[in-house]
Amino acid sequence: MFKFRLLVSAIALTGSMSVAAAEPLPSVAPAPADNPTTLEKVTLGKMLYHDPRLSSTGTVSCASCHNTMLGGEDNRAVAMGVNGQTGGRSAPTVWNAAFNKVQFWDGRADSLEAQAAGPVTNPIEMGMKSWDDVVARLKTIEGYQHAFEKAFGKDSISKENATKAIAAYERTLITPNSPYDKYLGGDKDAMTKQQIRGMEKAVEVGCTSCHSGPAFNGPGMFQKFPVNSNGYFEAQYHFLKDKGLAEVTKKDSDEHMWKVPTLRNVALTAPYFHNGSVKTLDRAVWLMAKLQLNKELSDGDVADIVAFLNALTGEFPTQTMPQLPATPGSTFN
Amino acid sequence: MFKFRLLVSAIALTGSMSVAAAEPLPSVAPAPADNPTTLEKVTLGKMLYHDPRLSSTGTVSCASCHNTMLGGEDNRAVAMGVNGQTGGRSAPTVWNAAFNKVQFWDGRADSLEAQAAGPVTNPIEMGMKSWDDVVARLKTIEGYQHAFEKAFGKDSISKENATKAIAAYERTLITPNSPYDKYLGGDKDAMTKQQIRGMEKAVEVGCTSCHSGPAFNGPGMFQKFPVNSNGYFEAQYHFLKDKGLAEVTKKDSDEHMWKVPTLRNVALTAPYFHNGSVKTLDRAVWLMAKLQLNKELSDGDVADIVAFLNALTGEFPTQTMPQLPATPGSTFN
Structure with missing residues (x-):
């Protein structure tokens, strides 16, 4: 009615x-059958999303270009990744990205999970050599071992689970x-x-x-x-x-x-x-x-x-800042 | 007793x-007589502190190197400013900096207010040409006009008030x-x-x-x-x-x-x-x-x-993320 x-x-x-x-x-955004949204995933995903240690230099997080304190992007013409490098495209907003059927300007990713995997190892964005390196780095951070365990079970730090958690968090970024x-x-x-x-x-x-x-x-x-x-x-x-x-x-x-x-x-x-x-x-x-x-x-x-x-500017949910777990001395070279 | x-x-x-x-x-941290801590200043200061638009590229905020989601710094050997530039010193933590009588590694600033003015116009940190440019940019952002007005009165966007607000916010960053x-x-x-x-x-x-x-x-x-x-x-x-x-x-x-x-x-x-x-x-x-x-x-x-x-790791206060006011099209060149 x-x-x-x-x-x-x-x-x-x-x-x-x-x-x-x-x-x-x-x-509420729909979630895929293989990644139902849970509080534990959202909590972990919010940490990962805001963690610059997912980049080679430790200076660029997902939020650097898709800033959740702003309109979900960086107000720049083209995004700036590690070591001041720039590409040719403007960062799309993360707000309500959960309602896109495809991601990236060229739509090459068919899910938030697939999208989340991309920038981390893009040499001009977050610049990690491989997801194996990301996983290895995350494994050195005790707080992440706990946060992944809560979300996915014991010894569960992996590319798949990291991108699932980030996607779960992004599904909460809605401005009704x-x-x-x-x-x-x-x-x-x-x-x-x-x-x-x-x-x-x-x-x-x-x-x-x-x-x-x-x-x-x-x-x-x-x-x-x-x-x-x-x-x-x-x-x-x-x-x-x-x-x-x-x-x-x-x-x-x-x-x-x-x-x-x-x-x-x-x-x-x-x-x-x-x-x-x-x-x-x-x-x-x-x-x-x-x-x-x-x-x-x-x-x-x-x-x-x-x-x-x-009139299409929505209400932005109040978010608490994640407290990111400490880096041990061995995390960075 | x-x-x-x-x-x-x-x-x-x-x-x-x-x-x-x-x-x-x-x-509670002591505040100087000419900058008593108020909620309005702290609110504004938190916005400014986390706003990358205080840098020439729009990518580096105070929080980039002094990350309040981490231990108040960046877990890097030396900090990285705009365009991937690095200096020779490690970013000191902002947590409990309010209890330092002098700021910077070399102690050249005698207050949080004086410290806050420095990195913004340092060419290898936030890279703004001058505070006049910062003030001009902030004035184009309507939301900042309102936030400064609440904290300091009408038409009050200035270097002095921006650094006072940032310092007032930093005085809340205590880990008891x-x-x-x-x-x-x-x-x-x-x-x-x-x-x-x-x-x-x-x-x-x-x-x-x-x-x-x-x-x-x-x-x-x-x-x-x-x-x-x-x-x-x-x-x-x-x-x-x-x-x-x-x-x-x-x-x-x-x-x-x-x-x-x-x-x-x-x-x-x-x-x-x-x-x-x-x-x-x-x-x-x-x-x-x-x-x-x-x-x-x-x-x-x-x-x-x-x-x-x-045993000296304290309790980090839960912080909400500031919602930064929108950039009009004319803010960046």
């Missing part, structure tokens, strides 16, 4: 907005109760008139045909970016340097195909796009309409849509 | 241990109730027999003649390091490369003079000494006795003293 009411009101409010897009963000969610729930004052106008405009323009679903991430959807242009904007923002999915698959048909990213909390995650080349949200909105939908938005329409996007 | 009992029992327990050393760690403190408080089972033996040995050998006071930091005391040696250990561990206080004052008499560091939580802060060249606590203890007191400790004495030092 509650759900029915939501759908009806959402349709009434948003006109042509798809039913799928007009659902509030769930407050945005003004938009409250509005959908019946609180008509939760969004301003401008935000409502922007919501309607976003549907009308076509934003939500890709950015669909409760997380506005068209879960599992890949799209070509950019689609329409005369080449001017691609050159200005270097959009074509990185071939997206094709960098992984080497298929021509995957060139410039990208995962549809979430719009949840997008107001917090400047700069924008896969290479972080666009500094402001209004420019990002204008460019998306131009390049993807071949529409030139007026300044007023852009302002309205940006106002709506601000 | 309570204090009297403490002193009597401490003297009885520790024989020749100085009275000053036998006081438990206070649970170590086994040693509980033992002093009358709980005879709080320390093991070996730890009690180690405590007595530390006094007998002379450790506590410098590492004195409740924080075992001889507050305000400078000592020459190393004092006695045949040169072998100095060369092995590169102890003489850095001239300590003389690097600041340029005075010959200050060569190799160093602040006496706290022994609180020392079991968590490997590797050891000003250049982090000594990996384990047992080696550090042996070397200190040899180089400072000209005594060669037996393995058993070293093990006992290390056991005692483990």
Whole structure:
């Protein structure tokens, strides 16, 4: 009954907005059958996620680039890993990543568990030579022996369990109760008139045909970016340097195909796009309409849509800081 | 009466241990008259302390090197700042730094406020060109305008107030109730027999003649390091490369003079000494006795003293993570 009411009101409010897009963000993320979420895993995962000792230099943790004290990323154009190295892509937000069907900008990981394994041994991110080295290092830290035992049983420090724990923690990183969610729930004052106008405009323009679903991430959807242009904007923002999915698959048909990213909390995650080349949200909105939908938005329409996007900023759960177990003298060389 | 009992029992327990050393760690740190600790300052200071946007690259916060999730430092030999740069010194712990009369290894800052100003504009630490640039950046972040207003009044974003807030937060980073403190408080089972033996040995050998006071930091005391040696250990561990206080004052008499560091939580802060060249606590203890007191400790004495030092690991207060205010698109270039 509650759900029915939501759908009806959402349709009434948003006109042509798809039913799928007009659902509030769930407050619990689904977990895979082989990694049910437990408190012990979340506790361990939070420790690992914030532990810079998972990097070669001991200075870069998952949280360094996907900062849970910020909007789940680093507010940089491209992320910076060990020894000040930079890659070509902007760190995606970890908040609500649990609602993505695929991870990374190119969607090459099909789960949070698979994603968590990647950056640790990427030479320009966390720079560990191998997961064997990570496991060996963790085994020297007595506190981790205990934390893994609680989560997975005795002598259970492994790549598989470390990434399961990190994924379990990430499934708790959800930001419900945005003004938009409250509005959908019946609180008509939760969004301003401008935000409502922007919501309607976003549907009308076509934003939500890709950015669909409760997380506005068209879960599992890949799209070509950019689609329409005369080449001017691609050159200005270097959009074509990185071939997206094709960098992984080497298929021509995957060139410039990208995962549809979430719009949840997008107001917090400047700069924008896969290479972080666009500094402001209004420019990002204008460019998306131009390049993807071949529409030139007026300044007023852009302002309205940006106002709506601000209504997608959710409530961030209060988190306690993990107390990381001590490093014995032998952990680092 | 309570204090009297403490002193009597401490003297009885520790024989020749100085009275000053036998006081438990206070649970509240003193604040200077011009910067009384307030909740609003602590809240703001915690945000600033954990905010990597106080560095040129947006990747290094105070907490990067002085990690409050760990033992208050980074478990590295020497700290790593922006763009992977390293200096010659090991990051001192921030826990209980409020009980140091001077800050930095060379003691060049006489307050937490003065210390907090340093790393932000150090080119190999946080790398900001000037505090004017820091202030300009903070002013673009609306959430900081509000947080400064609550702590210091309207339009109050400044270097002085930022460092005051950081210092106010650091004054809350205290780890009371170590086994040693509980033992002093009358709980005879709080320390093991070996730890009690180690405590007595530390006094007998002379450790506590410098590492004195409740924080075992001889507050305000400078000592020459190393004092006695045949040169072998100095060369092995590169102890003489850095001239300590003389690097600041340029005075010959200050060569190799160093602040006496706290022994609180020392079991968590490997590797050891000003250049982090000594990996384990047992080696550090042996070397200190040899180089400072000209005594060669037996393995058993070293093990006992290390056991005692483990009894100085306190209780770390549960901290919530600050939610850092959003970066507008214009914050970074």
